Amino acid sequence: MNQLINEAVIKLxxxxxxxxxxxxxxxxxxxxxxxxxxxxxxxxxxxxxxxxTYLFKIKSNKVLTRNRHTGGCVIGYNLQGQxxxxxRKWIAKPGTFIFEPPGDxxxxxxxxxxxxxxxxxGGSLQYFDExxxxxxxxxxxxxxxxxxxxxxENGLEVREDLFY
Amino acid sequence: MNQLINEAVIKLxxxxxxxxxxxxxxxxxxxxxxxxxxxxxxxxxxxxxxxxTYLFKIKSNKVLTRNRHTGGCVIGYNLQGQxxxxxRKWIAKPGTFIFEPPGDxxxxxxxxxxxxxxxxxGGSLQYFDExxxxxxxxxxxxxxxxxxxxxxENGLEVREDLFY
Amino acid sequence: MNQLINEAVIKLxxxxxxxxxxxxxxxxxxxxxxxxxxxxxxxxxxxxxxxxTYLFKIKSNKVLTRNRHTGGCVIGYNLQGQxxxxxRKWIAKPGTFIFEPPGDxxxxxxxxxxxxxxxxxGGSLQYFDExxxxxxxxxxxxxxxxxxxxxxENGLEVREDLFY
Amino acid sequence: MNQLINEAVIKLxxxxxxxxxxxxxxxxxxxxxxxxxxxxxxxxxxxxxxxxTYLFKIKSNKVLTRNRHTGGCVIGYNLQGQxxxxxRKWIAKPGTFIFEPPGDxxxxxxxxxxxxxxxxxGGSLQYFDExxxxxxxxxxxxxxxxxxxxxxENGLEVREDLFY
Numbered sequence: 001m002n003q004l005i006n007e008a009v010i011k012l013x014x015x016x017x018x019x020x021x022x023x024x025x026x027x028x029x030x031x032x033x034x035x036x037x038x039x040x041x042x043x044x045x046x047x048x049x050x051x052x053t054y055l056f057k058i059k060s061n062k063v064l065t066r067n068r069h070t071g072g073c074v075i076g077y078n079l080q081g082q083x084x085x086x087x088r089k090w091i092a093k094p095g096t097f098i099f100e101p102p103g104d105x106x107x108x109x110x111x112x113x114x115x116x117x118x119x120x121x122g123g124s125l126q127y128f129d130e131x132x133x134x135x136x137x138x139x140x141x142x143x144x145x146x147x148x149x150x151x152x153e154n155g156l157e158v159r160e161d162l163f164y
Numbered sequence: 165m166n167q168l169i170n171e172a173v174i175k176l177x178x179x180x181x182x183x184x185x186x187x188x189x190x191x192x193x194x195x196x197x198x199x200x201x202x203x204x205x206x207x208x209x210x211x212x213x214x215x216x217t218y219l220f221k222i223k224s225n226k227v228l229t230r231n232r233h234t235g236g237c238v239i240g241y242n243l244q245g246q247x248x249x250x251x252r253k254w255i256a257k258p259g260t261f262i263f264e265p266p267g268d269x270x271x272x273x274x275x276x277x278x279x280x281x282x283x284x285x286g287g288s289l290q291y292f293d294e295x296x297x298x299x300x301x302x303x304x305x306x307x308x309x310x311x312x313x314x315x316x317e318n319g320l321e322v323r324e325d326l327f328y
Numbered sequence: 329m330n331q332l333i334n335e336a337v338i339k340l341x342x343x344x345x346x347x348x349x350x351x352x353x354x355x356x357x358x359x360x361x362x363x364x365x366x367x368x369x370x371x372x373x374x375x376x377x378x379x380x381t382y383l384f385k386i387k388s389n390k391v392l393t394r395n396r397h398t399g400g401c402v403i404g405y406n407l408q409g410q411x412x413x414x415x416r417k418w419i420a421k422p423g424t425f426i427f428e429p430p431g432d433x434x435x436x437x438x439x440x441x442x443x444x445x446x447x448x449x450g451g452s453l454q455y456f457d458e459x460x461x462x463x464x465x466x467x468x469x470x471x472x473x474x475x476x477x478x479x480x481e482n483g484l485e486v487r488e489d490l491f492y
Numbered sequence: 493m494n495q496l497i498n499e500a501v502i503k504l505x506x507x508x509x510x511x512x513x514x515x516x517x518x519x520x521x522x523x524x525x526x527x528x529x530x531x532x533x534x535x536x537x538x539x540x541x542x543x544x545t546y547l548f549k550i551k552s553n554k555v556l557t558r559n560r561h562t563g564g565c566v567i568g569y570n571l572q573g574q575x576x577x578x579x580r581k582w583i584a585k586p587g588t589f590i591f592e593p594p595g596d597x598x599x600x601x602x603x604x605x606x607x608x609x610x611x612x613x614g615g616s617l618q619y620f621d622e623x624x625x626x627x628x629x630x631x632x633x634x635x636x637x638x639x640x641x642x643x644x645e646n647g648l649e650v651r652e653d654l655f656y
Contacts, residue, residue: 010433010460012640013633016655018429018539020416025423043425044403047510048540048656050235050266050287053403053425071214071235071287071303075372075381077405077446088348095353097371097381101346102214103305105338118405118446123214123235123287123303132338139235139287141267141505148504163508164540174597174624176476177469180491182375182593184580189587207589208567211346212376212492217567217589239536239545241569241610252512259517261535261545265510269502282569282610296502305341312340327344328376378563378594378615399542399563399615399631430542431633451542451563451615451631467563467615469595 021161025055028159031150033143037062042147043118045140045163051122052140058083058115064108065127065136072123074100081115083108092117185325189219192323195314197307201226206311207282209304209327215286216304222247222279228272229291229300236287238264245279247272256281349489353383356487359478361471365390370475371446373468373491379450380468386411386443392436393455393464400451402428409443411436420445513653517547520651523642525635529554534639535610537632537655543614544632550575550607556600557619557628564615566592573607575600584609 023043030039037059044053050072058064060081076098084091085106092098100106102123124139144163151158187207194203201223208217214236222228224245240262248255249270256262264270266287288303308327315322351371358367365387372381378400386392388409404426412419413434420426420443428434430451452467472491479486515535522531529551536545542564550556552573568590576583577598584590584607592598594615616631636655643650 007460009633009637012637013431013433016539016633016636017431020429020432021425021427022418022420023425024421025425044427046540047265047508048538049237070301073213075448079407090350092350093352097349097351097353099349099372101211101348102303103341103345104348105341120403120448132335137234139266141501141508144508145501145504171624173469173473176473177595177597180375180469180472181595184593184596185589185591186582186584187589188585189589208591210376211344212374239612243571254514256514257516261513261515261517263513263536265512267505267509268512269505284567284612296499305337305344308344309337309340375593377565398629401541429539430631465562467594 018164019161023159023162028055029150029154029156030057031147033146037064040143040146042143042159042162045144047140047164049122050140051120052143053118053120054143055079056115056117056119058108058110060110060112060114062110066105066107068105068126068128069100069102069121070124070126071102072121073102074098074104075120076100076117078115078117080117081113082111083115083117084111085109182328183325187323187326192219193314193318193320194221195311197310201228204307204310206307206323206326209308211304211328213286214304215284216307217282217284218307219243220279220281220283222272222274224274224276224278226274230269230271232269232290232292233264233266233285234288234290235266236285237266238262238268239284240264240281242279242281244281245277246275247279247281248275249273346492347489351487351490356383357478357482357484358385359475361474365392368471368474370471370487370490373472375468375492377450378468379448380471381446381448382471383407384443384445384447386436386438388438388440388442390438394433394435396433396454396456397428397430397449398452398454399430400449401430402426402432403448404428404445406443406445408445409441410439411443411445412439413437510656511653515651515654520547521642521646521648522549523639525638529556532635532638534635534651534654537636539632539656541614542632543612544635545610545612546635547571548607548609548611550600550602552602552604552606554602558597558599560597560618560620561592561594561613562616562618563594564613565594566590566596567612568592568609570607570609572609573605574603575607575609576603577601 028041033040039057040054042054078092078096126134127136129135192205197204203221204218206218242256242260290298291300293299356369361368367385368382370382406420406424454462455464457463520533525532531549532546534546570584570588618626619628621627
């Protein structure tokens with residue numbers, strides 16, 4: 001094996017590889033996601049695939065707009081509080097891992113404590129009214145826009161190392 | 165190394181790994197994509213990520229509806245004919261490889277020969293009118309639906325091994 | 329829009345989409361990863377892409393074998409304890425998010441508290457001696473093997489819904 | 493919908509999105525992959541995920557070293573010539589699409605015509621001798637190194653837009 005994972009390759013990797021990225025959530029703001037129910041701390045915007053990663057905070061005792069994950073999956077890890085999707089049998093508690101396949105439609109409901117969860121999302125979030133008409137949409141770029149606008153409005157520097 | 169890539173691991177992989185999938189395009193139908201301008205042969209529907217792969221055929225001298233790749237990128241390899249995106253400097257010929265980042269908006273125009281290209285897509289395709297209003301959308305599921313409906317209508321067996 | 333995200337598509341998605349997966353970490357065992365320094369709770373094995381997700385636990389005051397992430401990146405979110413890579417300026421604390429690009433070589437060192445972190449990994453982990461010779465390797469299948477063997481040895485049922 | 497996919501978002505995307513990448517294979521060299529049996533034209537090196545895309549050429553009537561795709565899958569589309577994996581029932585012809593899951597071990601055999609195929613690969617390629625010992629390895633960085641070395645040796649400019 002040595003002839004291939006040798007010093008020349010290791011040196012090449014050193015020169016070529018993307019920079020590592022390390023953020024502590026204490027260094028990032030809570031950015032409003034909507035009208036004051038949800039907030040996020042951006043962690044990664046992958047401009048090559050359209051995936052984004054954020055810490056998501058939802059106020060207690062809220063029912064979010066019914067939404068569909070169009071063209072991408074959701075990976076979540078719940079850190080604080082309890083929440084569920086309307087009609088499902090499980091409740092997300094601290095330490096619950098969730099995979100939702102592309103196309104899933106759900107209505108998220110929080111319980112008595114504020115929720116904080118880590119989410120990795122792809123594709124787009126489409127919001128529905130009760131007649132299944134689409135009334136809004138988020139994707140990597142609208143989330144970026146919320147973050148950049150918030151920084152501008154609050155005199156914060158945009159962390160360009162969030163973008164790949 | 166031998167102790168880890170050993171017979172026990174190789175045997176485990178044999179038991180666990182997903183089946184390989186091999187299709188020759190001669191064994192798949194040209195499914196109508198829209199009103200008669202575009203057709204596709206499905207090659208792979210990845211239900212875990214929302215990515216789909218197809219061979220795409222576009223009639224000559226056509227201008228497709230302006231569309232945006234929302235939440236996913238496009239990887240293409242052109243096999244036959246020539247096409248371009250309105251306003252770009254390049255022309256796709258046989259042997260042209262294309263990467264379009266998520267969010268790209270473009271209007272595809274074919275030249276005098278029928279186009280056939282291999283595409284891998286993620287997220288959703290959203291179609292715009294001249295006022296930038298969304299007038300339609302495709303994603304992995306609507307493409308699946310076109311395929312399944314076509315099979316049903318034409319008495320063809322649905323190839324379930326296209327779905328992961 | 330309504331004509332495309334209509335009831336027929338929603339019904340199709342219901343029939344086709346992969347099942348959601350929800351695990352609470354309390355329901356999964358700590359599986360030994362190596363000789364007793366590291367343990368993991370499996371959360372997801374994506375057999376289509378080779379990505380795996382686990383909660384990883386490392387004892388305090390340990391120095392792990394120097395390793396390279398060959399052919400895949402690492403996404404991490406630290407939950408408990410402090411750790412660092414030898415020679416880097418940052419320290420992972422609870423709430424630190426880490427992206428390591430493919431090819432990164434590092435030596436992980438924990439501090440006075442046991443570490444628990446969420447990791448999503450792709451490609452393979454290759455372990456080096458001080459002469460940069462590869463002395464071992466892990467990938468999705470060796471991790472699966474550790475989990476399955478542990479279940480067998482301890483009379484635990486293998487959770488088949490961890491595998492996609 | 494208009495309020496979200498509006499002019500402000502479109503303008504933001506214009507400013508943020510990665511550049512498109514378009515290559516015609518006539519503009520890229522055939523780079524030697526090994527000792528003179530295989531050659532490639534690089535099309536894309538995704539430094540964020542470790543995936544690489546290339547056109548791969550194999551001389552006629554050859555048997556390649558048995559290899560394992562460790563930690564990543566293979567997507568292939570055959571363009572010219574015929575080939576097969578030892579012991580499998582299918583033969584890749586022009587227009588054959590192939591998905592090989594992570595972990596697959598195979599020995600590629602070409603027939604009487606030179607083979608050209610498009611491949612997208614992740615993870616690493618590990619080569620085995622008849623005792624299942626690993627005797628070599630390729631991944632995104634060793635492929636990059638072959639390409640860069642070839643350019644240097646032949647006075648060709650390295651196309652930096654192949655790297656993301």
